[in-house]
Amino acid sequence: MALATPGADVSAAAPKYETVIGLEVHAQLLTRSKMFCGCPTTFGARPNTQTCPVCLGMPGSLPVVNRRAVEFGIRTALAFGCRINDACRFARKHYYYPDMPKNYQISQYEEPLAENGALEIEAEGGTRTIGIQRLHLEEDVGKLLHEGTLETAQASLVDFNRSGVPLMETVSRPELRSPEEAATYLKAFRAVLIFLGVCDGNMEEGSLRCDANISIRPHGSTTLGTKVEIKNLNSFRNVQRALEFEERRQAQALDAGERIVQETRLWEADRGYTRSMRSKEFAHDYRYFPEPDLVPLQIDRRWVEEIKGSLPELPRAWRRRAVAQYGLPPYDAEVLTQSRALVDYYEAALHEWSPAAGAGAERPKILSNWIMSELLRVLPGDDERAIGASPIPPARLVGLLQLIENATISGKIAKDVFQKMFDTGDDARTIVERDGLTQVADEGALGQVIESVMAANPKAIEDYRRGKKEAKGALVGQVMKATRGKANPALVNRLLEDKLSQT
Amino acid sequence: MTHRPIHELTEAYRRGDLTPTAAAEDYLARIGALDGKIGAYLTVVRDQALAAARESEARWSAGSPRGPLDGAPIAVKDVLCTAGVRTTCGSKMLERFVPPYDATTVERLRAAGAVILGKTNLDEFAMGSSTEHSAYHPTRNPWDLTRVPGGSSGGSAAAVAGGLAAGAYGSDTGGSIRQPAAFCGVVGMKPTYGRVSRYGLVALASSLDQIGPFAQDVTDAAHLLAAVAGHDPLDATSIEAPVPDYAAELPKGVAGLTLGMPDEYFPDGMDPEVERAVRAAIDVLKGLGAKIERVSLPTTPHALAAYYVILPAEASSNLARYDGVKYGLRVAGRDLIDMESRTRSAGFGAEVKRRIMLGTYVLSAGYYDAYYGKAQSVRTLVRREFAAAFAKVDLIVAPTTPNVPFKHGEKQDPLSMYLNDVFTIPGNLSGIPGVSVPCGFSAAGLPIGLQVLGRPLDEARVLRAAYAYEQATSWRSRRPELT
Numbered sequence: 001m002a003l004a005t006p007g008a009d010v011s012a013a014a015p016k017y018e019t020v021i022g023l024e025v026h027a028q029l030l031t032r033s034k035m036f037c038g039c040p041t042t043f044g045a046r047p048n049t050q051t052c053p054v055c056l057g058m059p060g061s062l063p064v065v066n067r068r069a070v071e072f073g074i075r076t077a078l079a080f081g082c083r084i085n086d087a088c089r090f091a092r093k094h095y096y097y098p099d100m101p102k103n104y105q106i107s108q109y110e111e112p113l114a115e116n117g118a119l120e121i122e123a124e125g126g127t128r129t130i131g132i133q134r135l136h137l138e139e140d141v142g143k144l145l146h147e148g149t150l151e152t153a154q155a156s157l158v159d160f161n162r163s164g165v166p167l168m169e170t171v172s173r174p175e176l177r178s179p180e181e182a183a184t185y186l187k188a189f190r191a192v193l194i195f196l197g198v199c200d201g202n203m204e205e206g207s208l209r210c211d212a213n214i215s216i217r218p219h220g221s222t223t224l225g226t227k228v229e230i231k232n233l234n235s236f237r238n239v240q241r242a243l244e245f246e247e248r249r250q251a252q253a254l255d256a257g258e259r260i261v262q263e264t265r266l267w268e269a270d271r272g273y274t275r276s277m278r279s280k281e282f283a284h285d286y287r288y289f290p291e292p293d294l295v296p297l298q299i300d301r302r303w304v305e306e307i308k309g310s311l312p313e314l315p316r317a318w319r320r321r322a323v324a325q326y327g328l329p330p331y332d333a334e335v336l337t338q339s340r341a342l343v344d345y346y347e348a349a350l351h352e353w354s355p356a357a358g359a360g361a362e363r364p365k366i367l368s369n370w371i372m373s374e375l376l377r378v379l380p381g382d383d384e385r386a387i388g389a390s391p392i393p394p395a396r397l398v399g400l401l402q403l404i405e406n407a408t409i410s411g412k413i414a415k416d417v418f419q420k421m422f423d424t425g426d427d428a429r430t431i432v433e434r435d436g437l438t439q440v441a442d443e444g445a446l447g448q449v450i451e452s453v454m455a456a457n458p459k460a461i462e463d464y465r466r467g468k469k470e471a472k473g474a475l476v477g478q479v480m481k482a483t484r485g486k487a488n489p490a491l492v493n494r495l496l497e498d499k500l501s502q503t
Numbered sequence: 504m505t506h507r508p509i510h511e512l513t514e515a516y517r518r519g520d521l522t523p524t525a526a527a528e529d530y531l532a533r534i535g536a537l538d539g540k541i542g543a544y545l546t547v548v549r550d551q552a553l554a555a556a557r558e559s560e561a562r563w564s565a566g567s568p569r570g571p572l573d574g575a576p577i578a579v580k581d582v583l584c585t586a587g588v589r590t591t592c593g594s595k596m597l598e599r600f601v602p603p604y605d606a607t608t609v610e611r612l613r614a615a616g617a618v619i620l621g622k623t624n625l626d627e628f629a630m631g632s633s634t635e636h637s638a639y640h641p642t643r644n645p646w647d648l649t650r651v652p653g654g655s656s657g658g659s660a661a662a663v664a665g666g667l668a669a670g671a672y673g674s675d676t677g678g679s680i681r682q683p684a685a686f687c688g689v690v691g692m693k694p695t696y697g698r699v700s701r702y703g704l705v706a707l708a709s710s711l712d713q714i715g716p717f718a719q720d721v722t723d724a725a726h727l728l729a730a731v732a733g734h735d736p737l738d739a740t741s742i743e744a745p746v747p748d749y750a751a752e753l754p755k756g757v758a759g760l761t762l763g764m765p766d767e768y769f770p771d772g773m774d775p776e777v778e779r780a781v782r783a784a785i786d787v788l789k790g791l792g793a794k795i796e797r798v799s800l801p802t803t804p805h806a807l808a809a810y811y812v813i814l815p816a817e818a819s820s821n822l823a824r825y826d827g828v829k830y831g832l833r834v835a836g837r838d839l840i841d842m843e844s845r846t847r848s849a850g851f852g853a854e855v856k857r858r859i860m861l862g863t864y865v866l867s868a869g870y871y872d873a874y875y876g877k878a879q880s881v882r883t884l885v886r887r888e889f890a891a892a893f894a895k896v897d898l899i900v901a902p903t904t905p906n907v908p909f910k911h912g913e914k915q916d917p918l919s920m921y922l923n924d925v926f927t928i929p930g931n932l933s934g935i936p937g938v939s940v941p942c943g944f945s946a947a948g949l950p951i952g953l954q955v956l957g958r959p960l961d962e963a964r965v966l967r968a969a970y971a972y973e974q975a976t977s978w979r980s981r982r983p984e985l986t
Contacts, residue, residue: 053604057824059597059705060584060606064739092820094866098839103823156839158828287866289875292710292817294739 036063057101082117523574573616596850606703623658653683678927685952700735758792763896819862
């Protein structure tokens with residue numbers, strides 16, 4: 001096994017070789033019950049409490065297809081523009097592993113649910129369309145818990161709660177050209193699943209898992225190099241890092257005149273390298289054959305049309321609309337579409353703030369700034385759970401932003417108020433009043449109001465300068481009006497005198 | 504009383520001449536006295552049986568029995584899961600396996616008020632045609648204890664023939680109900696694939712397995728089938744079609760029906776006594792008004808070969824789960840792979856290992872098309888040939904087996920054992936229903952079976968023909984002498 005030199009320049013491989021990457025993504029579907037039985041799919045339950053004869057692979061038990069899982073598969077396939085096959089079939093994939101109770105996995109092989117779709121991603125140099133070869137359904141396996149490390153464990157325990165949870169496998173075509181692009185694909189892919197509501201996209205808990213196939217070839221070559229499969233990529237960062245490592249390792253091997261071995265390698269995130277798991281010579285012969293316990297699925301076209309009609313606006317469409325309609329920068333739109341809940345939050349807030357069309361052209365951007373820099377800073381995540389539990393719902397955030405907009409508080413003070421809102425769960429106005437922030441004690445903010453009042457009342461200034469001192473009272477009144485009476489009158493008087501005396 | 508069919512027992516319950524408890528006690532006593540010789544049972548559930556009988560008795564005395572099986576003392580093959588009662592499949596692998604659930608068939612039998620006496624013996628994991636290859640003990644044919652009862656459901660067939668159960672259930676993958684029924688001189692029916700739920704039937708070959716009854720006469724067979732037939736949401740391959748009142752259809756006779764006699768089921772060299780008895784039976788049906796026509800099923804000789812590719816393929820997959828990790832036998836080893844390999848070496852018998860190896864081979868990369876793919880093509884041909892034949896005839900009549908029961912230890916070569924199922928296998932490959940009904944005895948007093956095959960879901964007509972034949976003859980009055 002050739003190990004790349006630590007710290008070698010990643011870009012060193014770029015000029016000489018072209019990188020070819022394809023991703024296989026496994027997504028746990030958000031169905032209430034498992035793929036082939038009625039057991040619940042809740043994550044984190046006590047071991048072996050969500051099992052039955054079917055997902056334990058008991059003798060005599062039989063699988064029955066979860067209709068909802070098929071619907072989720074079709075939803076996703078439609079979102080990627082795949083062809084939904086009229087008939088598809090499940091197949092048994094055989095290998096021995098103690099977390100798999102039947103020692104075969106019910107999956108799909110020659111006749112998958114859907115084929116030939118695509119996902120558009122924003123890559124360096126513009127939009128790229130990455131082909132999706134196939135999408136199929138299968139069942140998840142259980143989990144092994146070792147006493148100590150795998151190498152030293154005297155015993156291992158099996159938790160079958162996850163056994164039988166519906167998985168959707170989607171295989172991209174080998175059309176990704178860099179590790180960065182692979183990470184971008186995975187992000188965009190995840191966002192689509194989240195928008196569709198078919199997967200929670202949680203990579204840490206394993207709801208979304210990714211394997212990558214990577215090969216390199218001399219620039220201009222049309223044949224593919226020998227590919228290596230990398231497993232254990234449980235974050236966007238790891239996908240990119242592992243592929244960068246592998247790209248480098250393969251380039252160094254080729255440069256040294258070695259040949260790339262077709263094999264499966266495991267990414268060691270802590271150590272920053274991939275290591276060989278098994279070579280092709282020891283590859284499993286899965287002995288696929290059609291699952292005799294299930295009849296082929298006939299997909300009803302009307303059902304597909306029904307599902308098509310219920311598809312939500314997808315991330316890409318939303319981003320386009322947000323850029324065109326709200327004037328959001330593409331970057332902001334991209335960040336917001338990492339989560340359906342985030343987009344919903346954004347939309348709700350914007351609606352709250354701008355009931356009338358055309359009002360406040362800068363509001364969409366102000367809002368996305370606050371969400372990206374403040375809200376996402378304090379929340380534990382951007383998923384539905386985190387957003388839903390936020391102590392600052394959209395209307396409250398808008399309440400705070402309105403206080404800035406009408407100059408009740410400055411943007412600087414507003415950040416403190418935001419933190420207090422998060423900590424206490426109170427609304428902005430309550431905090432501002434309770435903490436005596438109601439008066440505009442901020443000279444800078446007040447100064448701005450005064451300047452705009454002065455600019456709008458040239459005649460009063462002229463009168464004052466001509467010695468008509470009572471004209472100042474009218475200006476103070478205007479400032480108080482502009483601040484809805486919340487400015488400190490003494491401060492207004494002093495600031496106004498200062499400004500009137502500067503000519 | 505132990506040789507009275509279920510419909511006579513329940514008639515006696517109704518009249519008050521007999522109680523289900525008394526019937527169950529009689530059967531249990533007879534099992535205690537005779538099963539040491541026959542070896543029909545692997546497990547007898549005395550207390551459960553008596554408890555169920557008492558409940559049935561209460562219903563009968565209240566005048567509210569649940570139907571024609573209420574209080575019927577029956578047995579089930581030990582491949583049907585029974586909650587809380589060990590289900591061994593005749594294998595050391597599952598010697599201590601106690602399922603937490605009832606098979607749908609068992610659940611429906613309990614709901615019908617049947618009294619389950621115990622679990623019957625079989626060739627290990629239903630692989631065999633003689634019930635010699637149970638990991639526990641062989642079963643003997645009640646008509647001649649030196650001979651086999653057939654298999655793999657030999658325990659159920661011998662129990663009904665020997666008066667150790669009033670009726671029984673088995674599973675038929677390549678003839679495992681019909682062949683032992685013929686060997687033991689009882690009625691045995693394999694319904695259409697999908698007619699009876701397979702949920703809880705420990706799988707041999709999932710695309711071929713089907714549960715069905717053993718009975719003392721055709722009337723009982725009709726009741727026993729009706730009680731367990733019908734769609735089950737837990738079995739995706741079970742058919743959603745209404746279950747006819749089979750018993751009500753029985754008296755309609757065979758007049759006007761066309762019965763096909765396939766040339767390939769009367770090959771040169773078959774046992775002349777079997778041929779004579781079956782031809783005579785067909786003449787009886789002709790005399791009852793049926794029209795007899797010759798039909799040809801030319802793929803029949805290839806069916807056996809296709810079967811012995813498909814069956815091991817599916818079996819090797821179905822048996823992969825027995826690895827010592829979750830249930831059943833575990834033999835300790837150095838590491839996981841060593842443990843699994845020792846467990847499977849110790850837990851499976853020779854025939855099971857042979858079929859696992861065959862099945863693993865035919866599904867391997869590079870061999871799949873040549874074996875499994877080809878076998879599936881043959882299967883399609885067999886199915887088409889039956890469909891073409893059934894376009895011309897209503898039913899097919901043929902021998903159930905090419906020979907009479909053989910002696911224990913007589914067939915050492917696996918191939919000669921496999922050949923025993925040559926007339927029953929095509930029915931499984933095509934999924935059609937078939938029944939074996941007693942049609943005489945050899946000179947040595949060994950039973951012979953007539954097989955009636957029908958169109959998919961046409962069990963009613965299959966049973967009707969069997970019933971017409973049975974009513975016109977008196978074979979069922981003969982009983983083996985056991986003391």
